[in-house]
Amino acid sequence: MSNGTQEELSVSNKRHNNDLKGETSMKKRQLSSMLLAIVMVLVILAGCSKSNSNSNGTESASPSGSKASETASDSPSASASEAPKEEKTIVFSTIQNYYTDGLKKAAEDYNKLHPETKVKIDIVVDNPTYTASFQAKMAAGGDDAPDIVHANLLGDSPGNNIKKNFILPLNDYVKEPNPYNNGTSLWDGVDGAYWPYAYSDAGDIFMVPFDLVGTGFYYNKDLFAKAGITEAPTTWEDMFASFQKLKDSGVIPLALTQVPGQDTTGWMIGAFTDWAARSLLPEVFVQPGDARNTPDVEAINSKVKYAADNPFFDIGAVEDPERRMALWKSGKYDMQGAAEKKYWSTLKELSKYLQPGYATMSDADSYKLFIAGKAAAYWNGSWQVGTILKDQKSLKDKAFAWGTFKFPDFKTPDPNFPDHPRGILVPGHQIAITNKMKNDEDKVARAKDFVKFLFSPAEAQVVYTTTIEAGQFVQGPSLVKGVTLSDEVNSYLTGFITAGNMNQGIGQIANGNPKGEANLNSEMKALQLQYYNDKISLEEFLKKKAAFTTKTNENYIAENKWDLDPKTNP
Amino acid sequence: MSTSRLRKYSISYLFLVPSFLFIFTFLYYPVILAFIHSFTKWNLVTSEWIGFDNFRVMFSDSVFLTGATNQLIYTVTDILKALIFPLVAAELIFLIGGNKIKYLFRTGFILPMLLPGIVTILLWQNIYDPNNGLINQLLIAVGLDSWTHAWLGDETTSIWSIVFFGFPFIAGLPFLIYYAAIGGMNQEQIEAARIDGANRWQVFTKMHIPFLIPQFKVITILTIISSLQDFVKIMVLTAGGPGVSTTNPAMIMYNAAFGSSQYGYGSAIGVSLFLVILVLTFFNLKFLKTDY
Numbered sequence: 021m022s023n024g025t026q027e028e029l030s031v032s033n034k035r036h037n038n039d040l041k042g043e044t045s046m047k048k049r050q051l052s053s054m055l056l057a058i059v060m061v062l063v064i065l066a067g068c069s070k071s072n073s074n075s076n077g078t079e080s081a082s083p084s085g086s087k088a089s090e091t092a093s094d095s096p097s098a099s100a101s102e103a104p105k106e107e108k109t110i111v112f113s114t115i116q117n118y119y120t121d122g123l124k125k126a127a128e129d130y131n132k133l134h135p136e137t138k139v140k141i142d143i144v145v146d147n148p149t150y151t152a153s154f155q156a157k158m159a160a161g162g163d164d165a166p167d168i169v170h171a172n173l174l175g176d177s178p179g180n181n182i183k184k185n186f187i188l189p190l191n192d193y194v195k196e197p198n199p200y201n202n203g204t205s206l207w208d209g210v211d212g213a214y215w216p217y218a219y220s221d222a223g224d225i226f227m228v229p230f231d232l233v234g235t236g237f238y239y240n241k242d243l244f245a246k247a248g249i250t251e252a253p254t255t256w257e258d259m260f261a262s263f264q265k266l267k268d269s270g271v272i273p274l275a276l277t278q279v280p281g282q283d284t285t286g287w288m289i290g291a292f293t294d295w296a297a298r299s300l301l302p303e304v305f306v307q308p309g310d311a312r313n314t315p316d317v318e319a320i321n322s323k324v325k326y327a328a329d330n331p332f333f334d335i336g337a338v339e340d341p342e343r344r345m346a347l348w349k350s351g352k353y354d355m356q357g358a359a360e361k362k363y364w365s366t367l368k369e370l371s372k373y374l375q376p377g378y379a380t381m382s383d384a385d386s387y388k389l390f391i392a393g394k395a396a397a398y399w400n401g402s403w404q405v406g407t408i409l410k411d412q413k414s415l416k417d418k419a420f421a422w423g424t425f426k427f428p429d430f431k432t433p434d435p436n437f438p439d440h441p442r443g444i445l446v447p448g449h450q451i452a453i454t455n456k457m458k459n460d461e462d463k464v465a466r467a468k469d470f471v472k473f474l475f476s477p478a479e480a481q482v483v484y485t486t487t488i489e490a491g492q493f494v495q496g497p498s499l500v501k502g503v504t505l506s507d508e509v510n511s512y513l514t515g516f517i518t519a520g521n522m523n524q525g526i527g528q529i530a531n532g533n534p535k536g537e538a539n540l541n542s543e544m545k546a547l548q549l550q551y552y553n554d555k556i557s558l559e560e561f562l563k564k565k566a567a568f569t570t571k572t573n574e575n576y577i578a579e580n581k582w583d584l585d586p587k588t589n590p
Numbered sequence: 591m592s593t594s595r596l597r598k599y600s601i602s603y604l605f606l607v608p609s610f611l612f613i614f615t616f617l618y619y620p621v622i623l624a625f626i627h628s629f630t631k632w633n634l635v636t637s638e639w640i641g642f643d644n645f646r647v648m649f650s651d652s653v654f655l656t657g658a659t660n661q662l663i664y665t666v667t668d669i670l671k672a673l674i675f676p677l678v679a680a681e682l683i684f685l686i687g688g689n690k691i692k693y694l695f696r697t698g699f700i701l702p703m704l705l706p707g708i709v710t711i712l713l714w715q716n717i718y719d720p721n722n723g724l725i726n727q728l729l730i731a732v733g734l735d736s737w738t739h740a741w742l743g744d745e746t747t748s749i750w751s752i753v754f755f756g757f758p759f760i761a762g763l764p765f766l767i768y769y770a771a772i773g774g775m776n777q778e779q780i781e782a783a784r785i786d787g788a789n790r791w792q793v794f795t796k797m798h799i800p801f802l803i804p805q806f807k808v809i810t811i812l813t814i815i816s817s818l819q820d821f822v823k824i825m826v827l828t829a830g831g832p833g834v835s836t837t838n839p840a841m842i843m844y845n846a847a848f849g850s851s852q853y854g855y856g857s858a859i860g861v862s863l864f865l866v867i868l869v870l871t872f873f874n875l876k877f878l879k880t881d882y
Contacts, residue, residue, distance in 0.1 A: 148848055149848075152848070152851060155634055155635050156634045156635065175851070272721070278831075279829050280829045280830050280845075281829055281845075282829075376721065376740040377719070377720040377721075377740030377743025377744075378743060379744075379745075379832035379833070380740075380742045380743045380828040382829075385719075394721060535850065536850070537845075537849075537850040538845035538846070538849030538850050539651075539653050539845045539850070540653075542653060542830055542831065542833060542837065542845070543652065543834060545832070546832070546834045546835065548833075549745065549832050550833075553745075
């Protein structure tokens with residue numbers, strides 16, 4: 021600006037001199053005024069242009085703590101270089117403890133590279149608040165909504181969120197070269213096996229997968245060894261035998277929570293129903309001729325073929341919730357049949373090995389029993405690895421050897437439970453970009469640029485390392501190609517990788533409550549506890565559960581005004 | 591009001607405006623909104639007018655009816671706890687001699703009022719803990735291992751464990767109210783009764799109790815209000831479980847609104863609680879007015 025100011029002053033002085041002379045005519049004064057105005061505009065434009073190039077120069081020279089930043093300095097992104105220099109803040113909304121410190125570090129690294137963009141990591145306390153807040157803010161116009169969000173916590177189907185213009189379809193974006201990864205697009209920079217999860221029911225890409233999430237058992241190897249158990253169990257029968265030995269040795273065999281709102285046995289129930297009813301799944305996928313069918317959906321679903329020995333057969337398949345209810349109504353799945361009897365008996369047996377007070381003990385307290393060495397095993401998810409690693413360090417000489425094992429099989433093959441059980445195996449950190457194109461297109465461009473930065477192998481590595489060091493949740497193995505973790509961490513995380521991801525929706529045909537209402541969950545839990553505590557027989561329990569399913573599913577059908585014919589307009 | 595008076599007090603009114611604006615915005619406006627939303631199916635994004643459906647669903651919902659029954663147990667026992675135990679404590683302290691000792695005991699009962707409520711709740715959660723809790727540890731220490739129990743985790747004991755929360759139930763506020771009232775009694779009348787041969791029990795039943803009726807009424811209504819609004823204690827101790835065995839309407843309201851985005855239904859429960867409290871308060875006020 022200094023050059024421009026000098027020129028302005030010079031022109032101004034000249035005009036001043038002219039005025040003093042007082043010899044020029046009116047026409048000449050008008051002409052000189054016009055010329056002066058043109059010169060001033062040109063000078064200002066020149067100054068601004070010079071300022072921009074200066075800023076860019078400064079950015080390129082900015083120090084950076086990560087390799088991603090260095091890469092970006094060599095080849096700055098198109099979007100970044102086009103971005104105006106006005107300072108702006110973009111907001112990345114996440115849940116407490118989920119990569120919180122890692123994301124803050126990434127935000128700092130990005131800000132060093134792009135001083136004009138501040139990335140604020142907004143931490144929300146829990147999932148319901150996250151969902152309600154996003155939906156409310158977007159419904160109110162989106163001005164106050166975060167710019168980058170977790171797609172799996174947005175409170176509606178990804179397809180609907182795109183339709184409502186709440187999140188952006190990322191079809192073209194993920195194929196763009198990523199300047200922070202030597203031009204390798206997000207599409208090529210992320211493990212290709214998990215892109216099918218990223219499609220909405222209309223065939224749009226709605227998120228970029230960052231990691232995998234899984235559920236399983238953590239176990240205290242020392243306590244197992246003390247009780248004479250040398251191997252982690254792989255079948256329910258072996259697990260119960262091990263738990264009995266542990267109980268006899270004076271420790272709590274398994275800690276988990278069944279407190280309303282945190283009940284982690286829901287994942288087990290989901291895995292069992294998926295195992296028992298998996299063969300019926302093709303009936304709930306959108307089919308040609310359906311009202312919900314589109315060419316994109318047809319292209320995806322046409323590849324889906326059920327095979328008992330292929331646990332990955334349904335990855336990315338698009339479901340029809342109306343078909344799910346139609347399947348329930350058809351009675352093809354026997355809600356009081358042999359499969360139901362077997363897995364509920366198994367869960368009742370399991371309840372005998374749980375910590376006293378499991379029905380009202382929080383997950384945090386259940387975990388404390390495990391980390392304090394009072395419980396030999398703990399049922400939870402891969403996101404707990406970071407916390408356990410940190411706590412083990414704090415325990416010093418009281419630290420114990422630990423490992424993980426998967427949701428078990430049955431020892432004797434049962435035709436009602438074909439092949440092996442599946443567990444939760446989905447991208448956990450699903451990054452989506454809020455559709456604020458009408459609010460501030462420039463901020464959207466900056467958000468997109470930050471996501472590219474986050475998905476560079478170097479910065480993703482920083483996020484992982486920082487998160488683990490802080491003892492926070494990494495949800496599971498990274499899906500960003502090139503991210504390496506220590507063998508120790510990998511051994512724990514890969515212990516959760518099951519063969520395939522269970523379909524959680526299929527549970528609705530056996531257990532009802534399609535909307536997952538909190539009060540109905542409590543009602544169902546009360547029923548389960550009556551059975552576990554021998555107040556009702558298995559037959560009575562299944563009968564009451566079937567009635568509960570009928571009540572909640574019928575309400576759901578009525579609420580949605582479905583005729584259960586997938587060919588009619590929804 | 592005349593213009594001159596308005597002008598005279600204009601500054602006072604001006605200073606009152608911000609307070610009333612805040613009260614209206616953050617207290618009255620949400621209540622009005624809740625009334626409106628109780629007749630809608632509202633999920634923060636879409637709202638549909640459904641008349642009395644939320645109320646109909648509420649009264650036919652088995653979970654709500656269980657919660658209402660539990661609430662009745664909580665409220666009745668809360669009233670009994672608030673009426674009896676602080677009164678006994680106040681009477682005993684009034685009877686003991688020596689101002690210093692009186693002061694000491696009084697302070698001892700009032701001091702816990704300074705503790706944040708959540709601390710007390712967490713303390714009791716630890717007392718009830720089945721693995722490391724005080725009660726079970728005490729039972730083990732005296733050789734009664736077989737009596738140890740998951741007090742909050744078993745539906746046969748959970749609701750009574752919540753009722754037993756806060757033992758010996760000497761809440762600071764009722765204690766203060768009773769103590770102040772007893773101190774304000776006409777001691778000459780009591781002395782005269784004693785000279786006429788009345789024993790302590792007779793003084794208590796024939797003189798103290800009738801004199802304390804206004805205090806009983808105030809404490810009863812305050813207890814009913816706080817009992818119906820009680821949510822935090824149940825949320826922290828059991829989250830309404832096991833199953834629904836300790837839930838109450840406030841807990842169900844929270845689950846509906848914040849756990850399932852059923853804000854219309856949650857509002858309907860909130861409005862019902864409000865009406866129950868309002869009716870009881872009016873009843874109490876009228877009752878008080880008639881006598882005094």
